Amino acid sequence: MKENNKIYLPLLLGLVCAAGVLLGSKINFSSSQGLFSSNPKKEKLNRLIDYIDYEYVDYVNTDSIVDITVNRILENLDPHSVYIPSVEYASVTENMKGDFVGIGVSFQSVNDTVVVIQPIKGGPSEKIGIKGGDRILFANDAQLFDKNISNDSLIAQLKGEENTNVTLTVFRKGLKELLRFNIKRSRVPIKSVDAAYMLTNNLGYIKVNRFAESTYREFKESLEKLQQEGATQIAIDLRDNPGGYLSEAINIVDEFLKDGKLILYTKNKKGAMEETHSRRKGKFEDREVFVLINENSASASEIVAGAFQDNDRGTIIGRRSYGKGLVQREMELGDGSAVRLTIARYYTPTGRSIQKPYGEGNEAYFNDYTRRYKNGELRTADSIHVDDSLRYVTPGGKIVYGGGGIIPDIFVPKDTNFEKEHLTYILRSGHLSQFIFEVLEQDRNYYNSLSWDDFQKKEIITDALLANFQSYARRNNFPVKMNVYKPLVRRYLKAVMAQQLFGEDEFQRLINEDDRIIEKVIELSKTI
Template identity: 70%
Template sequence: MKGRNKIFTPLLISIACAAGLILGARMNFDTSDELFSANPKKQKLNRLIDYIDYEYVDDVNTDSIVDITVNKILENLDPHSVYIPKEEYAAVTDNMKGDFVGIGVSFYNVGDTIVVIKALEGGPSEKIGIRGGDRILYANGNRLFNTGISNDSITNQLKGKENTKVTLKVLRKGLKDMLTFNVKRGKVPLKSVDAAYMLTDDLGYIKVNRFSETTYAEFKTSISELKKMGAKQIALDLRDNPGGYLSEAINIADEFIGGEKLILFTKNKSGAIEETYAQRKGEFENGKVFVLINENSASASEVVAGALQDNDVGTIVGRRSYGKGLVQREMELGDGSAVRLTIARYYTPTGRSIQKPYDLGNESYFNDYMRRYKNGELSNEDNIEVNDSLRFTTPEGKTVYGGGGIIPDVFVPKYTDSEKEKINFLLRSGYMSRFVFDILERDRQYYNSVSREDFVEEIEITEEMIDGFETYILLERDLRINLNVKKHKPLLKKYLKAEMAQQLFGTNAFQRYLNEDDRIIEKVIELSEEIE
């Protein structure tokens, strides 16, 4: 049997390569039989797949082989050309659309019962009065507790077509009888602007987590509100923003760049260049802007930072960005799946490409963070590697470099304490979220009654909670992490309170707590106060 497997594996790989070549040739092009049969190479591969389907001695799932092959082919092109299977495509599309249709709750499955973490802001459940801690027991008469059904199945029962109704029976702590909610399913915003508030009397802050279809509209609303509050300067936080739609980034850059100045240009396979210029009168062309970036700011985030830096607008603060200067287009494959295929490179106004090299393969490419960490670049700007042959000059004479990310105008080192990295991991991975949820559940009536203003003064992360969290992470079987809790109690308290604020009041409150004592925020405030 083992010998047969050894023979069969190379066969599958060969079939996969063949199938992939066929699919690669068909992507986003005319797939008529005439075109396909006109190419003898493609015809040969097509016949091979047919022979395997109909004549091969064993059953072979050529559909799964094709999926594997598409991934393998794309991996050999560049790190950012990717395959999106049909079972993931809807979720990916929803995320980038900026909304989805449903009732709008996040939940945990606690003791085989759906317990609401939070009714999502702007969604149907929030509008109708569903709260954190509510147990959803029935949906249209169907029991949702003690059934053993998966979270995906539960989600499917709560989702549905827009404007359709679902009747929910909800148990709320402190009430004897169940509540009935008739919820009309509707669009639930997936906000890309996490926070917008004033850092000082003059300095407004906007945090953008990605560039979706609604990002520019969200940004416009936020910046208008901040101007009403007196903002004369803006801190645009693009840290950990992986990118998204290029058009949204261009629109945001245009808000700060006056005149008909170049924002970026792209160059495709044939060498055709497409230039994009500032077109409109922006909200903040006469204001001071600070763009916050770090090693995880990529793609569209780098478009904004690069456009402003190359036009001598504002100040880029933080650490060298990721280094992704490739443009992808999403192309459907006809079966519900799609590929994001790199179709061009983009260049900043001075003509620099900020795409980091990927000639050593994808593994080396995606491990670039560790290389930067080890060479000391994250803690000392003198360790940032630059290529003098990729030196460019802005209109006002500032030197900038291509070849791998945007180097900030003002460098702020990363706090490289490994213990803090562990705490960041616990926050981002959801372990803190579940622990905080359990705390809120102990006295849900009280926590749900606390106003945002009282929360600041009244709610304290106690020593008992810290001890409980230490025990919690020790008992988590899947979590193999050793954390010196005593060394970082103040930081843990801050992060736990930030997570509590998120579950009670949303991302704006969460970000405000998270930004306390933040090095880059402190530097931006210092720079803003130097401006007369």
């Protein structure tokens, strides 16, 4: 059991650690040397670095020493104060910004050739006619095939300054002549709303994967679309959402609360408090809402769930959330790197802190999932430990608890079959995507001609294809017990194929079939 945890849980929990931060306004300490130079303790560290740099017998990369020192300092503060090296800062910022400048394709390298998996919806490549399966041979005069070229170098060729042009030379199967596309690079969205569709005739569903700069805009557009399709109830899926920008979470909550309701408050070490209230007429103030959470819903996700729960608004469904109630602010260090430093704690409207304890060190903190599994709380609500001294009461009389995460109103147990969970992790990995890509490549014209309705009706994942996947899995050292997990594998194969042909909405729609929490939401929606 422990070994299975080690295989795939650190990745997920690492994402919670790295991405689940509540970002306040940015402060630029451009004059940091002037601020700190008079402190003798900080001067001691500067002198030591200088001595090593100029006097040490061997050459030492003092930049790496500084990085190690900064990391060690932050590790001794709390689990969520983190250092972002300059080499990572651009990609981290881009991911949270919600868009990037480029041509707008997802691609992979196949036999030393750049092959388009799918043009990104709304991007310049989709608009100009690039299709899945296209081989990009040249970007301007730069050859992109038959070369040992890294992904970073490829991305550099395809990205660039906004409104600059790049000419792509493309080979498309079935055509004798090469195609040439002149594409103007533009902003391409990195979606934080994975899916928005109707679960029933009146129940809409929105899946949010993180809270980036564009999340509220995406969410509002999705909410309006679903209302036009007849939604009078909404399920907001925040499972595995590690958090992000505080302001985006607040704006989403504001769509559902009447004016003047407390959403959260923060308190810093000096005791200064800052309250945030709902302040405008929302789109869904008088309609039913469900919020889906699990053990990997963190930070901003917990703000949303806590604000709804403490205002007696809607129903929280799933399992106890991660338990991150610390607020970080991003501060630049002057060399392209930055720190996200914990500056305050946040509290839900009833006054509870949901930050779980971290006094036993970072390792114990990030291994909390294993502890939850062992004490049985992923299987039964009765196994969730609560501290009665952290008991709070909502205005409507509901009992809620602080001390570590949001406990849902309706508990849905996790399937703790680790073999199945491990298989699910593998099916979500690049192995399955690569296999499906190869299947599509065998008859691109046929698959590209399918409409979504045709795709749903046809037996796309045949027994022969399943057998091929079983052989593929065996060759790649992850054998699949098809006699036990055949329905699960079939669903994931079809979902990933839908993702490559149609996009994230359709992927999520198929993945959610036979989902316990979704089934519970649908059941509850019919009784309200």
